[in-house]
Amino acid sequence: MAVSDENHPICSAKGCRTAAVWVLAWNNPKLHAPERRKTWLACEEHREHLSHFLGVRGFLKDVVALAEWEEPPGSATDR
Template identity: 90%
Template sequence: MSDTPICSAKGCRADAVWVLAWNNPKIHTPERRKTWLACEEHREHLSQFLGVRGFLKDVVLLTEWEAPDV
């Protein structure tokens, strides 16, 4: 099994390239960040899904992502 992170899109097994940082303000504190991973193909779809709900906070290349110290 590979240690390479995979895309969070349902059924996708492609390598992740992007980190989509989000939170649901109804249940998370403002500084809390949940993450989904996305391949190139699913980045826009997953970003739109989170964006229309007002959850999307940031989209960052996986190679540049550093999880905040929480």
């Protein structure tokens, strides 16, 4: 997970350095076991775009506020 100089997680959108406030949990069913969750982080501005990107591919499983996120066993954070 990428963090800013202030030690806050940052958005996974390309070139964005804004603090993340959302966790987008996803997996690629062709590559990952159904229970596995990879994560992207999103700021308010990029949440919809990143969710749509994952959603049209059938990868998006859940969108959770960063403050409420609990990483399930076997998950991975991707950028």
